[in-house]
Each structure stands twice: as C-alpha cells, then as structure tokens.
Amino acid sequence: MEHLDKRTKMTIMFAVMASMLFAALNQTIVGTSLPRIVAKLGGMEYFNWVFTIFMLTSSVTAILVGKLSDIYGRKPFILSGLAVFMAGSFLCGTSDDMIQLIIYRGIQGLGGGMIMSTSFTAVGDLFSPRERGRWQGLMGAVFGLASVLGPTLGGYIVEHFDWHWVFWIFLPFGFIAFFLIWRLFPHTAQGEKKSIxxxxxxxxxxxxxxxxxxxxxxxxxxxxxxxxxxxxxxxxxxxxxxxxxxxxxxxNPVLPLHLFKNSIFSLSNVIGFIMGIGMFGAVMYTPFFIQGVLGTAPSRTGFIMMFMTLSMVFSSTIAGQYITRTGKYKHLALFGLLLMAGGMYSMSLMGLNTSNWTVVINLAIVGLGLGIAFPIFNLTVQNAVDHRYLGVATSSTQLFRQMGGTVGVSIMGTLMFNRMEEKMSLLASKSSAAAANPGVMEKLSQLRDPQALLNPDKLEQIRSGLPPQMTGMFDHIIHALREAMSYSLEGVFFMGALFMILAFLLTFFVKEIPLRTSNREPQPAGDSQEQMGETAPQN
Incomplete structure (x- = not known):
C-alpha cells in the first residue's frame, strides 16, 4: 500500500484511528460506570469478570488474526473486528443480568482483538519503518485520548442517562469507521493462499x-x-x-518460532512484557493510593490520573515525529524507560503527607516515559522482520505487553494484600479493646480488604454500627490502615521501578539497525534471513 498517494494514506489512517478510538473508548468507558451497572444488574461476585473476559478474548484473537492477516490481508479482519465489536457493544446494552453482560463483553473482546492487531499492522502496510514513528506516536495518542474521555463520559452517562447508553453512545462512530475502512482500505492479501x-x-x-x-x-x-x-x-x-x-x-505456523532467533524481535517482546508490568502497575494501583491513603474523592481521582495520560499523549506524539525525522530510536527508548523508572521510584517515596500535586508530578513523569518508550518497541519489531511477517510480529508485541500487564497486576496485588494482611494482624493483636469485644472485631474484620478504604459510604456504615465509646478507636484504626496501605503500595511502586530498570538494562542489548525507507527493501544488515532462522520446517 506504499504506492498510494499521501491524501489517500491520510484518509485511511483517519479511518484506522477512528476504529481504534471507537474500540478504546468502549474499553475505558466501562471502568467508572460499572459500579452503577452492577447496582442495577446485581452479581457483584462476578464484577472482575467484566474486565477479565475482555482481556482473554482480545488477547487470543489478536495473536491469531495477526498471522491470518499476513495471508488474507488486513481489510477483512479490521472490518470483521468492527462488526463483531459493534454487535458486542449493542448486546452489552441489552443485558438483563451480569452473566449476560460478561458473555457480551467476551464478544466485544473478540472484535477488539481484531481491531487492535490489524490497526497497528496497517500502519506498517501504509508506511515504511522510517515513516512509522510519527504514526505509531499518533496511535498511542489515540489510546491516551480514550483514557481521558472514556472514564469521564462513562461517569456522566450513568449519572444523567440510562446505563445502557454507555455501550450504545459510540455505535454511530463505529458505523462511520466501518464505512471508511470498507470504501478506502485496499485489499492487501499476500497472494499465495496457505493452509491454516x-x-x-x-x-x-x-x-x-x-x-x-x-x-x-x-x-x-x-x-x-x-x-x-x-x-x-x-x-x-x-x-x-x-x-x-x-x-x-x-x-505454515501460526507463530513462526524462527522469529525468536532474531535478538531484536525477542528482546523487544521481553521488554514490552516488562513495560506491561510497570504500566499496568501504575494505572491499577495509583487510585488505591490517591483514594485509600490520601482520602481524595473518587471524582478527583480521575482528574489526577488524567495528567499521566496527557503527558503520555504529548511525549508519544513528539517522540514519533523525532524518530521519523532522524531515524534514531534507541537512545529515546533508554530515556523513556529511565523516566518511567524514576517516576515509579518517586511514587514509592510517597506517604500520608504527600500532596495531590506531588502525585500529579510523579504520574506525569511516568506518563512522559511511557509515551516515549511505548511505541518504539512496536517499531523495532516491525523493522526487524520481513514484511510478510508484519501481522504476526505486531500482534506478538501486543500479546506480550498484555500478558506482562496481567502478570504484573497479579504479582503486585499479591504483594499489596500480603503487606496489608501483615499490618492488619499486627494491629488486631495490639488492640486489646477490640479483642475484648467479639462483635467489634467482626465489624473491624470487614476492613481487611483494602477496597474498604476506597468506599467512604462503607466506612461510615461500619463506624455508625459501633458503640459510641469505640468510634475513637475506629478513627485511629482507619489512620493506621492508611499507613498500612501506604506501606504496601510503597513496595508495589518500588517493584515497578525495579522492573523498569531491568527493561532499561535490556534495551542496551537491542541492536539499533537503520529504519528502512521502503517496505520493499531487504532487511537491514545484521538481521539476515539466515540469522532469522528462515529454514524450512521439517515435516
């Protein structure tokens, strides 16, 4: 598709970014609106599955579609992804209970994985590696924009309208994106059809x-x-x-193993995996600090988190322009990862006396580093493999990053809960007044879940159910719990900083090879087909 004129390419990229924005908005809009949806549908015990099922189905389709799009072209899969995603979005709004919502979110995930995989790969079809930096940065900015708009719109919709519109409001946007892709996106099949x-x-x-x-x-x-x-x-x-x-x-393997013989491909995916740990760690656990430790209202938490997203949008756009102009990227990746590590370490130093503005500054530093480094490792992978492997290579970077996020959130969550549990046990053993009253102990045991500190209404409900002589002790315990949560999150953010340092060190071993100025050029020297392991499989 490199032969297309500039205006056509720009129009196609507008349609691709519209598709990405449509999918990303439908992901981010759910977070702030889900508590209200659960209140309507019930099924609180299945709350996490609304997110988990989307992650599972989108991860699976992303890697499978990556290979298939290398054979049959991107267009049928991005169109199919949009159609499936729109169907899933419509069905989500018709849910009568939580089980239905989870099933329909799974359908959304199937379409979302197709859209994400083919959208990033389409950039590689339209532009040479040298030109991709600019567009990879803009694609990252689309994600950032969705992260800002989605939660805000979700909260506004459930507050002023029926919750169903959370899933329906962007459907017209999806139809527009579908029409533009259908009319403008050329067919890019590789020609020779191979067995699946x-x-x-x-x-x-x-x-x-x-x-x-x-x-x-x-x-x-x-x-x-x-x-x-x-x-x-x-x-x-x-x-x-x-x-x-x-x-x-x-x-014709779905994931050619010889790609992993390329050190750039392998190292870039490992670094993406580690970045996923740090990125999701910051995003998932910072609200615990803002609300649970500092006691900031949930409405202001979204505003504080927005600074990380805005700085990410700014730096990804600037970094992309710089890469396209200079063709250099390794020193930028090192700088971005170092910024992320510094930001995460600064977050590990935060405590009860930290101001919201300090949190804003630390998040902005993390966001700047993330915006710089995030798109680069897509670019290094795409530049290191032959163009016929573009789809599967691009989808592999998304898979490793997604898996890194899943692993990171799990490990950091375990660290956080273990530290909280340790502090809570120590607190209970020292509280002789509480130990003498089993009824009080039962009520205070509800605070063992860190989520309790994020729910002021629940705290007030527990407090009101205590005898008057115990309210002072309750307030003292809440203060101690905030200290315990601060201590547990210190470990979480410090671990995130260590992972970013590891990614920084690994980046030194990534070869910086010239960015090709055409998709028809052979692979740069240093990554020959022989080094790539281009040998026929043994049957």
Missing part, C-alpha cells in the same frame, strides 16, 4: 487462557500454591510443549 495452522492455533489458545486465568486469580481468589492455580500452570505448560512441537513441524 488449526492445531497450532488451538494449542496456542490452550496455552494462553489457563496462563492468563492463573495470573488473574492467583493471590486474590486462590492461593498461589492452591490446586486450581498449580493445575492451570501445569496445563498451560503442557500445552506450550505441544504447541512448540507442532510449530516446529508445520509448514
């Missing part, structure tokens, strides 16, 4: 889903050494071994 690797696809799915579920549940719903979690890990490991054997023997 059904067995490899099946065992890739059987590897991913148990692994993601294990890290989602471990440390929260089940212990890390519980039979269920160990069984999921074992099943995933067995499926992985079978998958590797299938891929090494099939003629």
């Amino acid at each position: 690797d059904y067995w490899g696809s099946m065992f890739l799915v059987l590897t991913m889903i148990p692994l993601l579920l294990a890290f989602t549940w471990a440390g929260k719903d089940y212990g890390w050494t519980s039979a269920r979690i160990l069984g999921l890990f074992a099943f995933s490991a067995a499926s992985l071994l079978i998958f590797i054997r299938i891929e090494s023997r099939t003629s």
